[in-house]
Amino acid sequence: MKRFSPLAFAFALLIAFCGPLFAQSKQELPIPGGPVATDIPGAKERPDPKIVYKVVFDIAKAAPKVDEVNPGLTGVVRYLNTLAANGVPADHRKIAVVFHQDGTDIVMNNDAFKARYEGHDNPDIALIHEMKKAGVDFRVCGQAVLAHKIDPKTINPDIELDLWALTTLINLQTRGYIHIGGN
Numbered sequence: 001m002k003r004f005s006p007l008a009f010a011f012a013l014l015i016a017f018c019g020p021l022f023a024q025s026k027q028e029l030p031i032p033g034g035p036v037a038t039d040i041p042g043a044k045e046r047p048d049p050k051i052v053y054k055v056v057f058d059i060a061k062a063a064p065k066v067d068e069v070n071p072g073l074t075g076v077v078r079y080l081n082t083l084a085a086n087g088v089p090a091d092h093r094k095i096a097v098v099f100h101q102d103g104t105d106i107v108m109n110n111d112a113f114k115a116r117y118e119g120h121d122n123p124d125i126a127l128i129h130e131m132k133k134a135g136v137d138f139r140v141c142g143q144a145v146l147a148h149k150i151d152p153k154t155i156n157p158d159i160e161l162d163l164w165a166l167t168t169l170i171n172l173q174t175r176g177y178i179h180i181g182g183n
Contacts, residue, residue: 027087027089029081029085030080034077035077036076037079047082048081048090049085049089049092051088051092052094052136053094054172054175054176054177056096056097056098056173056178057075057076057095058098058100059095059098059103060099060142061101061102061154062102062106063124066117066120067120067121068123069124069127070124072097073097073124073127075133076095076097077127080134082095089133093135094177095135095137096136096137097131097136097139097144098140098141098168099141099144099159100141104140104141105148105150106122106124107138107145107150107156108122108150108154108155108156110123111160112150112151121122128158128159137160138158138159138166139160139162140144140155140159140161140163141162141165141166142164143165143172156178159180
């Protein structure tokens with residue numbers, strides 16, 4: 001009868017017990033085809049599957065062109081996909097997006113958007129819907145909705161109307177969310 005060497009036995013145990021851990025990091029991306037941060041072998045800081053990531057993205061700028069997806073949304077997708085690609089489970093990805101100021105018009109449904117922008121379709125609707133299905137929470141500033149003269153009935157159903165972006169951002173930060181501004 002052939003016997004395993006102690007090294008081969010230890011390796012077999014390592015595979016048996018750690019295999020599920022390695023498999024956990026090979027999750028399907030929440031937004032297939034969306035961007036992911038490029039892997040850097042040996043990077044010290046990486047997403048940690050044990051941490052619950054509570055992040056609120058602040059989108060206050062419009063896309064450079066009316067028919068382009070808002071670059072702020074692309075950044076959210078990159079973050080969401082990067083967490084998943086590094087093994088962070090879906091229930092540890094608590095991501096919110098708050099639209100206000102010049103980022104507000106993308107909350108309109110396609111008919112309202114087309115009426116405002118000379119027949120252009122709203123390029124953000126499909127991505128927002130896909131991200132909503134992946135667990136992202138979308139909010140819009142009610143004060144910005146008023147300022148931009150958007151009928152609340154025309155807001156994309158994947159987006160919730162709040163009183164004021166400042167209140168939403170403060171409330172979420174009080175609940176432990178990290179605020180990411182810049183767009």
